[in-house]
Amino acid sequence: MKKWGDAVPPLDEFGRIRAWTEGRHNAEFLARTGVALGIGDDAAVLSERPGQEWLVSVDTMVEQVHFLNETMGESDIGYKALASNVSDIAAMGGVPRFALVSVSVPPSWDAERMKRLYDGLYECAERYHVAVIGGDTTSAPRDLVVSVTVIGTVEAGRAIRRSGAKPGQLVFLTGPTGLSAAGLHGLMRGRGQLDKVPPRLAQAHRRPTPSVKAGRLLLENGWASSLNDVSDGLASEAWEIAEASSVKLLLKEDWLPLSGELSAYARDHGLSPIDLVLFGGEDYVLLGTVDKRYESELKERFRQEGLPLFFIGEVEEGAPGVEMENAKGGLPKPIAKRGYNHFAEGTM
Amino acid sequence: MKKWGDAVPPLDEFGRIRAWTEGRHNAEFLARTGVALGIGDDAAVLSERPGQEWLVSVDTMVEQVHFLNETMGESDIGYKALASNVSDIAAMGGVPRFALVSVSVPPSWDAERMKRLYDGLYECAERYHVAVIGGDTTSAPRDLVVSVTVIGTVEAGRAIRRSGAKPGQLVFLTGPTGLSAAGLHGLMRGRGQLDKVPPRLAQAHRRPTPSVKAGRLLLENGWASSLNDVSDGLASEAWEIAEASSVKLLLKEDWLPLSGELSAYARDHGLSPIDLVLFGGEDYVLLGTVDKRYESELKERFRQEGLPLFFIGEVEEGAPGVEMENAKGGLPKPIAKRGYNHFAEGTM
Structure with missing residues (x-):
């Protein structure tokens, strides 16, 4: 009788995520940034104080479209995927706070390459004091896709929009x-x-x-x-x-x-x-x-x-x-x- | 002299996003759900009250890995991409509130197919009272990738984790x-x-x-x-x-x-x-x-x-x-x- 789920080793998503993320942020940093629960459950839990609004933004980088082996090292891809999102929060006048990372990984990206990608991502996270709090990893048939969501905070009612330019300025x-x-x-x-x-x-x-x-x-x-x-x-x-x-x-x-x-x-x-x-x-x-x-x-x-x-x-x-x-x-x-x-x- | 950005028509990301998203939520719905600023700027702006925590989760679906033409209609893919994220918020005991959608679109997915995908996505959004507040669209060489981030709220300190099971229960x-x-x-x-x-x-x-x-x-x-x-x-x-x-x-x-x-x-x-x-x-x-x-x-x-x-x-x-x-x-x-x-x- 054919068996469901037999024969093929599981993707072991948690194993992968752990290898790429574990120990990157220490507990003190997570507590200070407002992470009540980080990577590992169905969703991350964030605490926040009143008088603030939240900013959220997502940006995706696709192999062959945004980068090639010749143009970006693995760690550069991770760094830039987060940096481009941090920039969206900066463009509202906000403070980048949290990031979620989704990667779709083709066979050409082995664990070592992915680790270097995450090295760059965490280097950027550290530089901008952003806590990486979750993500998703799937396989991909051919091209790597990295999608990063960043959450920031801003003083309530103060986010700087695109729509306020006035003649004479x-x-x-x-x-x-x-x-x-x-x-x-x-x-x-x-x-x-x-x-x-x-x-x-x-x-x-x-x-x-x-x-x-x-x-x-x-x-x-x-x-x-x-x-x-x-x-x-x-x-x-x-x-x-x-x-x-x-x-x-x-x-x-x-x-x-x-x-x-x-x-x-x-x-x-x-x-x-x-x-x-x-x-x-x-x-x-x-x-x-x-x-x-x-x-x-x-x-x-x-x-x-x-x-x-x-x-x-x-x-x-x-x-x-x-x-x-x-x-x-x-x-x-x-x-x-x-x-x-x-x-x-x-x-x- | 060679010109930068000449010759190829722009992707016109905003045009695409507008075609797929404009008019889907009315202003009253957005105000009621706490959206201070939705799709169209660098980041969305959300308002929220004290005593609550935020839940965030991201899930990605990849063509050839999670679905094929034979297994899912376009609108099903949109529906399920959001539903799987809503489920992560449900699994913490929370209320799903906001979603961001990133799509990487290969040539085989024309505007009509993408519209149907978004039809399904918004059908799910309506059913679970989720406001779609942002996203990103890029091209992809070969396979469609849909990545959805959902943000929910939960009473502070009450999110249901995986770690509380006790013998005898x-x-x-x-x-x-x-x-x-x-x-x-x-x-x-x-x-x-x-x-x-x-x-x-x-x-x-x-x-x-x-x-x-x-x-x-x-x-x-x-x-x-x-x-x-x-x-x-x-x-x-x-x-x-x-x-x-x-x-x-x-x-x-x-x-x-x-x-x-x-x-x-x-x-x-x-x-x-x-x-x-x-x-x-x-x-x-x-x-x-x-x-x-x-x-x-x-x-x-x-x-x-x-x-x-x-x-x-x-x-x-x-x-x-x-x-x-x-x-x-x-x-x-x-x-x-x-x-x-x-x-x-x-x-x-």
Whole structure:
């Protein structure tokens, strides 16, 4: 008689999860972050105090779509999967607190590779004081999928949305963009040989730095009227703010931050630096708008904290959209509403 | 000069998400459930009152691993992806409240198929009063992956864990098991022709019914000392309670619920009904333990509410494990600690 569940060894989900997660957070850390019950039951249990709201966000990375062996090490994938979610919480002005991780694992990812992925994930968790409290692991036929849910907290009623930009305000950016895309270009071209890519560009692609501290400063001081993180590219995120706020964003080409490494790399490889800056994704800096009366205060405070800040344009009345003008004059030109596509043909 | 982001139309994540989600929940529902900000920004914002804790859980379904075209319709996949998560909240005695959905979509899944998936997902959301508040959509090279995170609430300090079973208590089940596995067997055998499978078995596999009401009754009355939902099979879940509680679970073969459809189907297809009951997964009934003094009260209350309830064994002292005995006598036999594997060779 045929038997159900015979013959094939069980996936042993708990065994896998334990191997990848056990002992990573100590009890004191979990208690302090508000974890009443972490990994191991049907659901995690969180405690929280009144006066706060919860922020939740999910982001998924798929092999072949978001990364290849040549572009990301295993630990980079884990690090970045969490970092991209932390960035979403930063983009609301919140504090990232908890993460859940779901992995779908194909045969090509053995236990050792997965452990390195989790090493990177926990490295990011530690850096941003995030407690990993649960997850799910399944098998996958062919490609690895990592889906991370992050939960954060924010002062009740204070989360910074995309929809508050007003005509007359300034557009700011908390760091340069385009570096991650240039890094990806280099990693693809060099087939993963790290010595062929300027380190800062490779690092920007593999280990992005979410702007949590900048987001908190903006919220605590009530400076930002709108805020987004640059995951799909500056142009795309600016369009989101423009549409959500029903305003036009006028970017100044000469104000856009352009790093020396990026200029040099673009020149050496026949790429347009401004296209990288506008349409390269995954830099995870913050794009937002602020009233002009806060300009000097904001600038000064970011300087004191050692955080970069660039004013890159102005908010205007008009049909929702994004335009760019340069110092040479002429009419502002419309900026296409298009996102970032990692390995699309024709983009490299 | 090569251009970044040119040539390929953008994925337009927002367009997709809008098409699948817009207008599904009305404003009154979102306000009542505590959604301060739903889909469309970097993160959703939730409000909540003190005295409660939050429960979070994530579960992922992968094409080829958890479902095939023959076994699940598109809307069933959406329904079940959410239902399996709702079940995790039920298994803590909590109230499911919010869901985030991440889909990785291969070329074989066009917009029409995805819409049907979301139809099923929202049908489940409505049934369990869950607000879908966010998500992520990416492309996938080959196989669809659906990952759902559910957030629930529970009275502070009251969540029912796996670790509270004590010697002398009774083991209960809130419904029969094995039906979903038998349904899957029939669907595979009939290559998706629904008329070849007893409807109740196909339904059990495609549209499981999480035991939220039962979980709440158990928590509100303080009846359950431990609780699990049967996702990986009765044997596997019983092992989890046994190990977490450091007890032995002794199941009585003659007490296990065995539906007429399941018996008939097993007989007709040369399957062992008891193996289906023990090792078939995804029935999403609750398995738990309760003190004997609550036995009649519990039974009576479930009867009043029209909810099924079966006592299936006892908790004993001893090395953590699961055994089963039958009325014919003889020594109890150990039950293997093995999980459910959908399409593993040799299981059908």
